[in-house]
Amino acid sequence: QNANTVKLRFNWHTMSVxxxxxxxxxxxxxxxxxxxGARPLIKEKKVILKTDYIRHVIDVYHV
Known part of the structure; x- marks a missing residue:
């Protein structure tokens, strides 16, 4: 991590009806x-889904 780079890590939870x-x-x-720059730019993104049972296809908007 340098002066122009920020690394973020966060946990999340979402529900779908x-x-x-x-x-x-x-x-x-x-x-x-x-x-x-004037606005932050995403250089890398990694998502780890921890739900152990998925009943159907997940829409990308839920993740």
Whole structure:
């Protein structure tokens, strides 16, 4: 990590309601941001889904 780079790590939880059933998804995300410009720019992104049972296809907007 240098003066123009910031590394972020955070945990998250989201819920999706479909067919009167609520699914819970959780995980961890890792980001590397370039903050040298006027706005931060995502240089790297990694998402780890920790939910052990997935009933159907996950929409990318849920992660």
């Amino acid at each position: 479909r067919y009167n059933h609520t699914d819970h998804f959780c995980g961890t995300s890792f980001y590397t941001l370039d903050v040298s």
